[in-house]
Amino acid sequence: MPQLDTSTWSITILSMIITLFLVFQLKVSKYYFPEDPKPTLVATPKPVTPWEKKWTKIYFPLLLPL
């Protein structure tokens, strides 16, 4: 049975150790699994103060008849 020919065992084991413990682990260590982003609460809008409800002429200084 050719699997029992021990002359090739050292090179096979060496190449397996390089592949398994070096190459594959370097690749898998670069995998990242981002967290699920949480939806932020919609900010309640600032209540409109009474004098800002009406936009009057005095808010435009340059338009005042002076």
Added chain:
Amino acid sequence: MNENLFSSFITPVMMGLPIVIVIVMFPSIMFPSPNRLINNRLISIQQWLVQLTSKQMLVIHNQKGQTWALMLMSLILFIGSTNLLGLLPHSFTPTTQLSLNLGMAIPLWAGTVITGFRYKTKASLAHFLPQGTPLPLIPMLIIIETISLFIQPMALAVRLTANITAGHLLIHLIGGATLALMNISAPTAMVTFMILILLTILEFAVALIQAYVFTLLVSLYLHDNT
């Protein structure tokens, strides 16, 4: 006949160069490293599969055991990809080599046992004697438990080798039988061909299952010892 049947299991050497190194490293090309923030589909699918598998496999372990996550994931990827690539015609499957499987099983098993000895010496030694054994049976039972402990890496290696080798041999034999029967009687060749198709489907399953079983058993030995 003997030489011909086992010729696909000889370690490949081309003009004196051991190209078995290249063949063992080849499956890692199938897993490109993620370099970007948003990767392409292949890498994303592989990452998702690894996440799925790792969640499934690491849920039984505690903090100490989960440090082995990288090792177990690269183990299952290596064995699975090597077995699947070996199903291509005329390819060489490294996991049919007893040397490779022994080289994987013995260090990993030894790692789990030594971890158990270092961190939980009394508990890992207590595994040798199940609870509630009658007093006269104790010496014999300790011998039996020791033997069953030391046979674990051998069983891991030989299980993987034998399963994959047997599958490949069956495919060779039944394929050869189909070819030979084609000239003799076509319906029998059809039946044999159906058997071949079913066998190939089985081999796909076996390729993946063997990877899973190997990794699962290593993780079980780890669980006992952390």
